[in-house]
Amino acid sequence: MWFVPSVLQGWGLVGAIVVVCGVWQLLRAERFRAYRFLGVAFLLVVAAFAIGGGRTGYGAGAYPMVIAAGCVALTTMRGRWLRIAAGPVVVVSVVAAVVYTTPWRAASEFSPAANRAAALGPSVYSEGGWAELTAATVSAYRMLPATQRGDAVVVTQWYVQAAALDHDREAAGLPAVFSPNRGFGYFGTPPDTARTVVYVGSDEQQLSRWFASVSPVGRMDYRLGIPGITRDVTLWACTGPRQDWSAQWPRMRNL
Template sequence: MKKNNTLLYTLALLRIIIPYLLQHPVYEPHRDEFLYLAEGHHLAFGFMEVPPMLSIFAWLTNLFGGGMFWVKLWPSLFGAATFIVAGKIIQSLGGKSFALILLFLSFLFGAYLRMFFLFQPNAPEIFFWTLIAFSFIRFVQTEKNKWLYVFGISVGLGMLSKYSVAFYTVSILLALLFTKHRIVFFNKHFWYASLIGFLIFLPNIIWQWQNHFPVIVHMNELQQTQLQYINPAGFLTDQLLLMFPCFFVWLTGLFNALSSKQYRFIGLAYLFVIILLLMGHGKSYYAAGVYPPLFAFGATALEKFTATQRKYLRYAFVIFAVGFGLFVVPILLPVLPPQPLADLYVKMNIAKTGTLKWEDLKDHSLPQDFADMQGWEEMAQKVAKAYHALDDSERQNTVIFCNNYGMAGAINYYARKYNLPEAYSDNASFLYWLPTSLQIENFILVSDDPDEKQHDFAKGFTSVTKTDSITNKFAREKGDYIYVFIGADDNFRKFFKQKIEKDKAEFKY
């Protein structure tokens, strides 16, 4: 066991280090990372898009200077912690070294390579899903009530990381009802633990109530703009593609869990999650948290299957995982600068996989996530150039305003470097942080609209100039413009105040 622990923790450390070595340093934070980093400057018990947990790590990142090392450290740590918990499941099932190696390959060559390197709520969410499964596995194995409290705390903290933790909580409880383990519902400690979980989550519920439940409005908007277009067949196909190099591991785990009277609830929980996400038109990666326990079960089963006879299959498993894994690594992380990476995709004929298709349903040179990691510092530089071109008196009452949260987050991220004031936006949680009492004399606007000067509100200024644009051809923000509006009148100030009040009112349920 001690030897296996050494291997487990060594592989977990490698899981932290390897993505740092793979991603090319030319790439900047992702647009969503800028939003979550901004939340670290506005700590609260909730935000429009997500619960508050990630903002704590954003606050720490900002405290330590906001460098890329710190931005990427927290998701990497959650990835290592998830790997350790899944490894503990393997050990509890009697698995040894080869099972841990299969588990490691599953974490390295699949969607987790990216998901545990992006500073997004997915990383803690997957960890808490896994910890919920582990708590019930250990309760079944030991019948010790302490594991029920681990469950309650995991649910409470998980709901503070991402609301979709509720999907797995509901699914695993439903699964228990369909097995002999339904007796847990007659255990008073289960209900005490559930109460603890609720109390942990309660501050966010109160915040949602005080802010008129913006999460409901946000989810309705997401359903209307994105989720309704999710293809169920595509969703199911993606479940194989997301973890393709090691798909045989989790499929084996699913089969073994469903075949086991003791652990059937793990397999049933997977099925219930998939059904719930299909009903809700969930995105493919929403199910990512359900796979670590299946990888653990599958890795253990394959190790036992090849323990005495069929040892040659172990080589086949590793060769298959590594062979296909090396193929997908350049798709999961940007391992080369944009142009060489785009050239590699052409040689690999990656377009056929759909990886290069963006939300506009068109193929591009790079995946959308990688395009979302470029052009931001160029934007901050050009905004700074426009801002510092103003004289001292003009700068005093100049507001920098951006049309989306990525723009505003990026400018604020680079603000210290380029000596810029805070940038504002009415998009996402930035809307909450936007004061309606801004004293606007001049206006620097970052927008993707080439015709901003033609809109009625532009008449409220004495002059409007389009000063520059984003030229990085690989950036999703390519073509965004920087406008300078000089000399706002009272009509514009009234228009701006009314617009912000109206926008905020729309996010009340």
């Protein structure tokens, strides 16, 4: 149920006030009667992702409508209390923005993230490590025998790893990049001719389900990286897929 407080924290104090005001207006104000369903839809979306353990960005499509309603309502309000409250709210929001969103601390002052949940999202933990991930993958790929590199592909445990590697793939000289994780698993299937894989992440036991041979060929451990994504990551050379990719890939895909 961390979804709701995380959403409010992400919006900041002013944003939270606007959203709460917008929901209230959509549900209660007579002038918004025709749009009352939008307030109900917003609450249902937030409730669905909060109960289901979704991320704050999943319901982003429902936010603009309540923000718009809140802005309309606040601009038409009059009264001394509004002028008195506006000053402190703006000051607190500015201070919060400076403290929490600007790089005023050196990276050396941060400790490694305790877990992946604490490191995901906009933070110092997601800013670095991507170039190092590419370098580690290139090194692992070049360690393969020349006879295997010709039909090799890169597969990653997490979709964010695949996205980062695919972005730099041509410049780095990497082969095609795939991932069975989330939507990336539907972007493409490794060709059946790919008998060798540089697998980024996962573990030997899991990979042995899919490949006849699995051996570690590299390590990625960026100090302020995301655990399991850019920190504490093993790279593997996997050969001999147990089935053709066209049959195996649908079973490997995961959400």
